[in-house]
Amino acid sequence: MSKREAIERLLNPESIAIVGVSQDFTSISGKPMKNLIRHQFKGQIYPINPKYEEIAGFTCYPSLLDIPGEVDVALIAVSSKRMMQILSECEQKNVRSVILFGSGFAEIGEEGERLQEEVLEKAKKAGITILGPNCIGLLNVKKSIPLGFSTSFETKEGFLSGNVGFASQSGALGFSLFGLAQEENIGFSHVINTGNQIDLHTLDCIAYMLEDGDTDVVAGYLEGIPDGEMLIRLAKRAKTLKKPLIVLKAGRSEIGRKAAMSHTASLTGSDETFQAIAKQYGLVTANDVDDMIDLMKVFSRGKQSNGNRVVTISNSGAAGIAMADYSEPLGLELVRLPNETQAKVEEIIPSYGSALNPIDITAQALKEQHIFTDTLEVLINEDEVDVIVIQTTFGGELGQKICKKVAEIDKTTAKPIIVTITGTAEITGEGRTILEKANVPVYTTSYKTMFAIKHLSNFSRFSRGQEPDQFEDGGVQIEENIDATGIWTEVRVKKELDSLGIKIPRGTLIKDRAHLQEVKTNVHYPVVCKGISKDVLHKTDAGSVKANIKDAAELEEAYESIVSSLHVYNPDADVEGILAEEMLQDESVEMFIGVKEDPQFGPLIVCGLGGIFVEVLKDISIRRAPITDKEAFAMLKELKGYPLLEGVRGGTTRDIQALTDALVRISQFASTHQERIQEMDINPLWVFEDGKGIAALDGIIVWKQNEETVAKAKPLI
Template sequence: MSKREAIERLLNPESIAIVGVSKDFTSISGKPMKNLIRHQFQGQIYPVNPKYEKIEDFTCYPSLIDIPGEVDVALIAVSSKRMMQILSECEQKNIRSVILFGSGFAETGEEGERLQEEVLEKAKKAGITILGPNCIGLLNVKKSIPLGFSTSFETEEGFLSGNVGFASQSGALGFSLFGLAQEENIGFSQVINTGNQIDLHTLDCIDYMLEDEGTDVVAGYLEGIPDGEMLIRLAKRSKALKKPLIVLKAGRSEIGKKAAMSHTASLTGSDETFQAIAKQYGLVIANDVDDMIDLMKVFSRGKQSNGNRVVTISNSGAAGIAMADYSEPLGLELVRLPNETQAKVEEIIPPYGSALNPIDITAQALKEQHIFTDTLEALINEDEVDAIVVQTTFGGELGQKICKKIAEIDKTTEKPIVVTITGTTEITGEGRTILEKASVPVYTTSYKTMVAIKQLADFSRFCLSHEEEAHTHGQVGKSEDTSGIWTEVRVKKELSSLGIRIPQGTLIKNREHLQEVKANIPYPVVCKGISKDVLHKTDADSVKVNIKNPAELEEAYESIISSIGNYNPDANIDGVLAEEMIQDESVEMFIGVKEDPQFGPLIVCGLGGIFVEVLKDISIRRAPITDKEAFAMLEELKGYLLLKGVRGGSKRDIQALTEALVRISQFALTHHGRIQEMDINPLWVFEEGKGVAALDGIIVWKKNEEAVVNAK
């Protein structure tokens, strides 16, 4: 049975056994049965506990083996110590899907981890699929089937069905978020909590939800990423289906990472890397629970934006100013309306209002409600506008009338309309509810509204973009000797083969060699000590610049050899590299490669020299990258202005720099699994048309036993 089939069975059981059930319906082991009865589960319920003969009107069985009928899903609410015995009963009874509620597994330490491994091994041999352990359960919202003990299942009003699927590693947070979202009239298709995700994990559930015809928006709360390649595949699938994949990722801080280990035994990984992957592959990132609900709201409407051009309508000048202030840093354009459209708006609003975007219709709309809605209707067919924001403070009967009209207009257009209603629930709540029930996204603050518009515009633009094949700008072959440490001399040879310029130079191996070459070296030169035991030359004072003649070369040679010896008496010295001193005006950059355990080879760039450590102004992508992605990396940098040329400075060769990034990303992919660290620092970028040059570099290769064989 595939994982999708297993999830389908868990969500749609016709018969359910509850092992360890309690007559006390307020307890964790009693709530699952109470919830199934409360929501009128139409299938068979089999309570299992040798203590009881009956629970309510249901026969209670001493073991799973004693159940007379077939069982689709077993809910197991017993001690972790009894788990192996219960799995044996599941195997005998041919139960292939189980939910483990109990804790006491990997989240508790080594002993719990061993037990978890034993349980998984036993389940795999028996062909049993496990959700959990350490989880609250799941909910098929469409069919009102709650399998678990979440407080959210205890509602007497039922569940609001809709098009949002949600997979959460945390049960408490996941179902709390579900409950809050339901209060804002956001409907769900299914909610699944994976807990320690011993077998089925959050990405499996997201995979199922993306393919579910009744689900248009998929959200996930992740503490760890069980499979980086799968997450990227799912992000690509999200784009292909135009179903946004919203992710709230925990464990961004060091304290958060430690907490995640004790919560669900999750290794959270680098947040810096995750954010880069999200940007590259179009994941929609939520920062907290409120943010995720806000995003569910705007995406569940199903509309997309053709761009980032926004017009705002408000009865408050201050609100319009606030939206204008938020739009610029969010990358939204408050578009200038064409003269004809602006003239239409001027005819509708009072003469003391403003038809300039942001449009201020003034408080006159208190008397003449048509001002609001007529202005909105004048804008919905404007091609220069991609999304419309309506802001109002009106409550009571007037507010309700306006909201009804907005909802009616919204149904007539594919253009996103997003509303801000500022005011108390007592005054404005009924109008807000009218919009929510009509699936019009509505928020309480201008900031929330503009963030929602920005995320919608970004995802829409990403869906419209075409995926490009990475262009190598030349062949990238696989290197033979990928072991140990490659010093600058060996790295530069490789970079030269990739078409990246390097300074001309000579490695002076010893004093005798120095005497042979010193008269033939073109001065001035830079001298650098080359040693696998000294990775940062400045720490050992092993760099000398502007060497003008043979005498200064001899002096520099002796000084460098001495400095390295003082820094590390055991250092193995390959020699002193004397190379041309490039004096052209340039901007220092760096390019690096690191192998991420979850996502594979990553390419990093930023300002070079010491700035990379001081400013931490970097951009990251997963290799390989396209020219377009390389250019986007540069644009993200605060230091990009230096490349463009500021205050009279000349523009740098950005094209050559992007080509270097692409080539090195191809090198990283070719050697996927073997590179531990690669740094080219500094990489000088000259004036436009004059290219780039790598002045230093190092590669640290993984040991053979640590290297991952590239399966591609």
Template sequence: MSKKEAIERLLNPGSIAIVGVSQDFTSISGKPMKNLIRHQFEGQIYPVNPKYEEIEGFTCYSSLLDIPGDVDVALIAVSSKRMMQILSECEQKQVRSVILFGSGFAETGAEGEQLQEEVLEKAKKARITILGPNCIGLLNVKKSIPLGFSTSFETEEGFLSGNVGFASQSGALGFSLFGLAQEENIGFSHVINTGNQMDIHTLDCIDYMLEDEGTEVVAGYLEGIPDGEMLIRLAKRAKALKKPLIMLKAGRSEIGRKAAMSHTASLTGSDETFQAIAKQYGLVVANDVDDMIDLMKVFSRGKQTKGNRVVTISNSGAAGIAMADYSESLGLELTRLPKETQTKVEDIIPPYGSALNPIDITAQALKEQHILTDTLEALINEDQVDVIVVQTTFGGELGRNICEKIVEMDKTTEKPIVVTITGTKEITGAGRTILEKASVPVYKTSYKTMLAIKHLEDFSRFCRSHEPDQLEHPNVQVEENKDLSGIWTEVRVKKELSSLGIRIPQGTLIKDREHLQEVKTSVPYPVVCKGISKDVLHKTDAGSVKVNIKDAVELEDAYESIVSSIHAYNPDADVDGVLAEEMIQDESVEMFIGVKEDPQFGPLIVCGLGGIFVEVLKDISIRRAPINDNEASAMLKELKGYPLLEGVRGGTRRDIQALTDALVRISQFASAHSGRIQEMDINPLWVFEEGKGVAALDGIIVWKKDEEAVVNVK
């Protein structure tokens, strides 16, 4: 049975056994049965516990083997130490889908981790798929089937069905978020808690939900990323389906990462890497629970933007100013209306209002409701407007009437309409509820409104983008019998860069004093001299760099000084020689390009300002390799130092295209050697004026040991 088939069965069981059930419906082992009864599960319920003969009129069985009918799903609420026995019974009974509620597995340490491995191994041999352990269950919202003990299942009002699917590694957080979202009239299709993810993990559930026809928005809470390649595949699929994939990732801080380990035994990974992957592949990242609910709200409406041109209507000048401020900081355009539409608005609003964007319809709309609705209609019909924001403080009957009209008008257009209602629940709650029930996104503050629009516009733009099927440059081929081991020093790295079409300075590696006498009259003075040793990676720390060497006498002095400095810095250092290369004196901007291997996502390419600035400013951009020209260009534009390349304050524009080409080629090199590179650093890479290219002045590659290498990660 595939993971998708297993999840389908878990969500749509015809018969359920509850192993370890309790008559005490307030206990963890009693609540699953109580919840099934409360929500009138139409299938067969089989309580299993040798202590009871019946529970609430249901025959209670001593073991799974005593159940007369087939069992689609078994809910296991027993001690972890009994799991091997229970799995044996599941195997004999041919139960293929199991939910493990209990803890005591990998999250507890080495002993629990070993038990978890043993349970999983036995389950695989028995062809049993497991959700959990250390989870509180799942909910098929469409059919009101709760399998678990979450307090969110205890509602007497039922569940609000909708188009949001949610997979959460944490049960408490996941179902708390579900409950809060339901209060804001956000409907769900399914909610699944994966816990320790022994077998089925969050990405499996997201995979299922993306293909579910009734699910249009998919959200996930993750403490660890179980499969980086799968996450990227799902992100690509989400784009193809135009279904937003909203992720709340825990473990950003060091303390958070440690907490995640003790919580669900997760390796959380680098947040910096996750954010880069999210940006590259169009994941929508939430910062907290409130943020995720706000995002569910704006995406569940099912509308996308055609651009970032926003117009706001407000009965408060201050609110309009706030919208303008947030628009600018979030990169949204508070667009200027065409003259014809501006004139229409001027004819609608009072003369002391403002038809300029943000539009101030004034408090006169309290008396004349049509002012707001007529203005809204004019903006709906304006092609130069992509998103409309309505900000109001109106409450009571007027507020309800306006909200009802907004709902009617929202149905007539594909253009997103987002509403801000600022005021107490007592005064404005009725109007807000009208909008929520119609899935019109409504927020309480200007900032929340504009942030939601920013995420909506980002995802819409990402869906509109069309990346080329192939990279713009030929792929780098891996040469057979190439020695991919140890440390490649500057000389070897530059040879590789030259083969990639990246300029390197002309130079000679002086291997010893005898060789020095042979070449000292032929080097391209003035030169820079650098000590080359795999045992000294940071040359300036060892004093092994000398610049502006003008003649043979100075070259001999520099050679002796550098060799002595290296041995003083590290007496055991193996010195390959001293590199004497042309001293390029053209004006340039120093950049760096690096590669690091991420255990979850493979090779990542990094760029930023070079020299010491990379450590001081930490102004970097990251992508997963390989990248194309568009992605390389986007990386550069993300840098705070990008204006230096464009020529800030009348400065010289640099060869941005050559830098872009270098990024693409190095990313292809990294991808071709995926799983082998530990780190790669080209620093500095000088970028000359436009048309004069780039030059790599230094570089290093550290290869993984054979036993550490993971070849063909991609």
């Protein structure tokens, strides 16, 4: 059975066995049966516990093997120590889908981890698919099938079905979020908690939901990313289907990462890396539960925006100012209305109002409620406006009338209309409910509104975008059969860069004193001398760099000084020689390009300001390799230091195209040698005046070999 088929069965069972069920419906082992009865499950329920003969009118069986009919899904609520026995019974009974509620597995340490591995091995041999352990269960919202013990299942009002699918590694947080979202009239198709996810994991559930016809928005809470490549494939699939994929990733801080380990035994990666992957592949990221609900709300509506041009209508000048303050940092444009449209608005609003954006219709709308809706109808026909925001504090009967009219107008246009209603639930709640039931996104603060619009605009732009251009090597071929071992020092790295079409300074590696005498009169002075050794990577720290050497005499002196310094710094250093390299004089901007192999996502390419600024400012941009020319340029544009390349305040424009080409070629090199390359660092990389190219002044590559080799390498950033 495929994972998709297993999830389908878990969500749509016709017969359910509850192993370890209790007559106490307030207990964890009693709640699953109580919830199925409460929501009138139409299939067969088989309680299993040798202590009882019947529970709530249902025959209770001593074991799975005593059940007369077939069992689609087994809910297992017994201790972890009995798990192997229960799995054997599942195998004999031909039960192929199980949910393990119990804890006591990998989250408790080595002993639990061993048991978890044994359970998984047993299940695989028996052809059994497992959800959990250490999970609360799942909910098919459309069919009202709750399989688990979440408090959210105990609602007396039933579940609001809709088009949002949600997979959560955490049960408590996941179903709490579900309950809060339901209160805001957000409907769901499915909610699945994966817990320790020893078999089915969050990405499997997300993959199912993306293909589900009842699901238009997919969300996931992840403490760890079980498969980086799969996440990228799902992001690409989401783009093809035009379904937003919203992710709340936990474990962003060091403390958070440790907490995630103790919680569900998950390994979490660098948040910086995750955010870069999200941006590159169009994942919608949330920072907390409130963000997730706000995003579910705006995306479940199904409308997209044609851009980031926003207009806001408000009966409060201060509220309009708040919108304006939030728009710029969130990348939104409060668009200037065309004169003709502005004139139409001026005919509707009081003379003491403002038809400029943000539009202030004043409190006169208390008497003339049509002012709000008439202004809205003008704006929905304005092509220069992508999203319309209505801000109001009106409550009571007036607020309800305005909300009803807004809901009616919203149905007539594909343009997103977002409403902000500030005020207490007592005063404004009924109007807010009218909008929510009409599926019009409504928020309580200006920031929440603009945050949602930012992500709607970004996703709409990304989903409209064409597939990235294919990599074009420009005639440069990447050699695959290279000696990818150990540490490549500067000389070997520069040879590779030269083959990639990246300029390097002219230089000579002086191997010994005899060689020095041969070459000292042929060197192009002035030069810089550097000691080359895989055992001494921090040249400056070792005193093995001498600059501005003007003649042969100074070269001999520099040679002796560097050799001496290297032996003092590391007596056992294996010295390849002393590199005498032309000292470039042209004015430049120092950049760096790096590569890092991420355990989850593969080769990442990084760029930023170089030299000492790498570690001080950490102004960097990251992408997964390989990248296209457009993606490389976008990386540069993201840098705070990008104006230095453009020529800030009349400064010299740098050769941005040459730098972009270098990023593309190095990313292709990293991709070609993925799983072999550990780290690559080109720093500094000088960028000269536009048309004069770039030059790599230093570099290192660390190949995957052993821990000892990798430990010698300096960190990329």
